[in-house]
Each structure stands twice: as C-alpha cells, then as structure tokens.
Amino acid sequence: LAEQVKEVWTSDDGSMAKDTASNRWPKIVQGMVDDVAETAATSVDRAQREEALSVQASLKEIKDELLQNRVLRPLPSDGRNDIPGYNERLEQLGGKCTWQGCPWLFGECYLYRRVHTIFALTNHWRDYDIFKRQKDSTFAKSCVAVEELSARYMQVIANSKLPEDTTNEEARKLLFVEMTEVALWGNATDLSLLSNLSLDQIQGLQGREAIAKSQRNIVDNDTDAVWQYLSNPLRSNRRIDIVLDNAGFEFFTDVIYAAYLLESGLASVIVFHVKDFPWFVSDVIPSDVESLFQHLESASIFSNRTYIDKLVPRLRAHFDSGAMSIKQHSFWTTAYSFHQMDALALGLFKSLQSSSLVIFKGDLNYRKLTKDGLWPHTTPFIDAIGSMGAGSGIKVLALRTNKSDTCVGLESQERVDALNEEAPHGAWIRNGKYAVVSFSDGE
Ligand code: F6P
Numbered sequence: 001l002a003e004q005v006k007e008v009w010t011s012d013d014g015s016m017a018k019d020t021a022s023n024r025w026p027k028i029v030q031g032m033v034d035d036v037a038e039t040a041a042t043s044v045d046r047a048q049r050e051e052a053l054s055v056q057a058s059l060k061e062i063k064d065e066l067l068q069n070r071v072l073r074p075l076p077s078d079g080r081n082d083i084p085g086y087n088e089r090l091e092q093l094g095g096k097c098t099w100q101g102c103p104w105l106f107g108e109c110y111l112y113r114r115v116h117t118i119f120a121l122t123n124h125w126r127d128y129d130i131f132k133r134q135k136d137s138t139f140a141k142s143c144v145a146v147e148e149l150s151a152r153y154m155q156v157i158a159n160s161k162l163p164e165d166t167t168n169e170e171a172r173k174l175l176f177v178e179m180t181e182v183a184l185w186g187n188a189t190d191l192s193l194l195s196n197l198s199l200d201q202i203q204g205l206q207g208r209e210a211i212a213k214s215q216r217n218i219v220d221n222d223t224d225a226v227w228q229y230l231s232n233p234l235r236s237n238r239r240i241d242i243v244l245d246n247a248g249f250e251f252f253t254d255v256i257y258a259a260y261l262l263e264s265g266l267a268s269v270i271v272f273h274v275k276d277f278p279w280f281v282s283d284v285i286p287s288d289v290e291s292l293f294q295h296l297e298s299a300s301i302f303s304n305r306t307y308i309d310k311l312v313p314r315l316r317a318h319f320d321s322g323a324m325s326i327k328q329h330s331f332w333t334t335a336y337s338f339h340q341m342d343a344l345a346l347g348l349f350k351s352l353q354s355s356s357l358v359i360f361k362g363d364l365n366y367r368k369l370t371k372d373g374l375w376p377h378t379t380p381f382i383d384a385i386g387s388m389g390a391g392s393g394i395k396v397l398a399l400r401t402n403k404s405d406t407c408v409g410l411e412s413q414e415r416v417d418a419l420n421e422e423a424p425h426g427a428w429i430r431n432g433k434y435a436v437v438s439f440s441d442g443e
C-alpha cells in the first residue's frame, strides 16, 4: 500500500503544496532576511554586524531561486551527518527537481535545512534562532488563553485528586477528553499559518469554549480507544513520549497535558522530543523550554497572575525531578518520512517501541507519519503509517489540526462527502479548523 501511494508535489494543481511553494515560502524567507537585519541593527558586535550581510545575501539567494523556480541544488557540508541523505535524494529525483516541482515534504525540509547550513557556516550567527522574535511575539498574543488555561488547570485538574478517585470513572474520562483537546487545538496556532488569522481569531481558537465547540470538527476521533488503553490498571509501562511540534502556546498546552498525565497517574515519565535547530518556523528547539518559563514568569505579559504563579513552580518541579525531560535526535530534522525510521534510525525506532504511548503533535509529524501521501480519506490510519503501524508494537497517537493535503482515517465515504459539502475545495483538510485524534495500537 505505502509503496503505491502518491506523495503530494508542489506542482500538483489545486494543492496546498503548490500554494505553499509559490506564495508562502518566499514570504517566510523574506521574514528571515528582515529578522537578521533587525538583529544586526542593534548588535553591539561589529564582526557580527558585518557577517550579517553575507547571511542576508545567502537568504536572498534562496528567495530569488524560489521566485524563479530554480532547481534545488546540493547542500554544502556543514559538519552534520544528515547532508548526504538530502543530496542523495536530490540525485534520486534526477538532479532536476525545482522548488515548484518537487515532493512537498522533501522540498520543505530541504528549505529549512538549507537555511540552517547558512547559519551553521558562520562564526557569529551559528546558534542564532532566526524565528525567536516571531515565536516570542506570538506567545505574548496568546496571553488570555494562557491565563484561562492556567486557571482551569489549577482549579479543576490540580484539585481533583483523580488517581485515588477510582469510583468516578466517567469524570476521569471527561477530564482526559478535555485535556487531550487542549493539546490538540494548541496546534491550531501554528505560526506559519498566522498571516491568515486575526488576533481575535487566534484567541477565539485557543479559548476553552472554542475547544468545547470544536469536538464536532474532529474528523477521525479515536479518543475512546486511547482512554481504554491508557486507563487499563494492568498497564505496567507508564512512559509516554511526546514528539513536539510548535513552541509558545502549543508547547504550553503540551506541558499542561504532560502535567495532567503525570498527576493523574496515567504516566510516570514524559519524554519530549525536540528539534536540533530552527525548523518549520515555530518548532520547539531546546532553548524554547527555558523561553517558555521566562515568558510565564515575565512581569509584563499577563494582567492576572493568580493561577499562573501557582502553576509555574508545579511545572518546573516536573522538569527538575526528571519526570519531564527533553530528548534530541537528528532524524527529526531529516526529510525522511517516518515510514523509513526503522531502516534509517533503528535506535530511535526501538526507543519508541519501548514507550507505552508515542504522541505525535501537529501537521508536519502527521505528514511524515502518512508519507505526505494522497491516500483515499477512508484509508485506516494504521495502514497509512507504514512500518510505524501494524506489527510495530508502537502505540501511536496523532494529535493534529489539518493543515495540508493529507487526511486519513475517516469512517466512511458518506462522511467524506458531507465534509466536502460543509467545507468545499478541501478546506476541511487544510484550513486548520478540522482535526484528527488518530490512534494505532501497533498490533
Ligand atoms: O502549510 C502548512 C504548513 O506550513 C505545512 O507546511 C506544515 O505541514 C505545517 O504548516 C506545519 O504545521 P505544524 O506546525 O502543525 O506541523
């Protein structure tokens, strides 16, 4: 099955891939040029200011190549061992694929990897996070939702003493549903989609009430099956892995979710998987963890700190005790789909096999799980995830708002037809207002 599915290309008419390659990538790269200029303008380090000029020139080169639809050229070596893999794939594609004529997943990973080579090969910009400014400003805009969620957590979750309250099964389940949705819709605010959303819309999406209303927009919803699995008292392994997506508000919701999983006894350890370097604009890199706490502790962002002040030490304690930790692996910033993880990153694959549940956050992880394939929408999720699916032993849970061209796991063609009517021209697969909670038990 997986060998036959067609991957979406940036040349596919009417696809999100095509729109992204022609309209959004040039803007994202221009944003990088502007960011470097802004940082250089206030830098006190003369050598850094001077080097900014060549960084900007290299970024502009990418933008020109994008606008002129040039061929993707081989990446220069920058000391990391993933470069040959990128260049081999370019060769496999005949050495001729262009920005607007390449597999979307490969081309987009190549873009962020190419940008990283530019920074990695400098003296003064090596560790610079080109997206930090954008991540920071977006977090500040989500302050209302952060206050609301903190209050909710401290009032309800932290006071409920649920692990001992085994008599109230239904209440435990409802809390699980709510917390899972918090982590799910936290993904709706992917920064690379933000240009299309007003501040009101962002806050609306994030607000708890919107979360409640949005349940009907979950087009494949396996929450019940996940609950059955997780709440089984006989389950002995309690490590849960979360393959993170975006920093800022989404990461805040992930940490809240993780705290809930720990405090309710559903997990004893949470491992967060982060990226090695700036990736797809807003993805979490190691420094974003401390950034989150700095934001939460900042005196200026919030108008009401009552609950945040109680919550933050609690979250910090989970990191300090090691109950929550972060982990890096170079595979996450390759262009490979997860169908190739067992062949190319066996150690990582095995470590996921030894987890009790692996939660994949967000759209890009979902594209990699499903090989960015144009599967019939009624394809069972377990079939679309290749070697991560049946027989892998890996419990996979995807929490993803739909922001690309791929969506599987729908119960029937009737449901697909109804969605096509309700949100025509693929809007339900792309506009971030619909989502999936898809589970594979790996058996
Ligand atoms: O087009 C939307 C997009 O930029 C895709 O390129 C990518 O899959 C996605 O957003 C990133 O979203 P997320 O942060 O949810 O992975």
Ligand code: MG
Pocket (backbone or CB within 6 Å): 190, 245, 246, 280, 282, 283, 362, 364
């Ligand atoms: Mg992302």
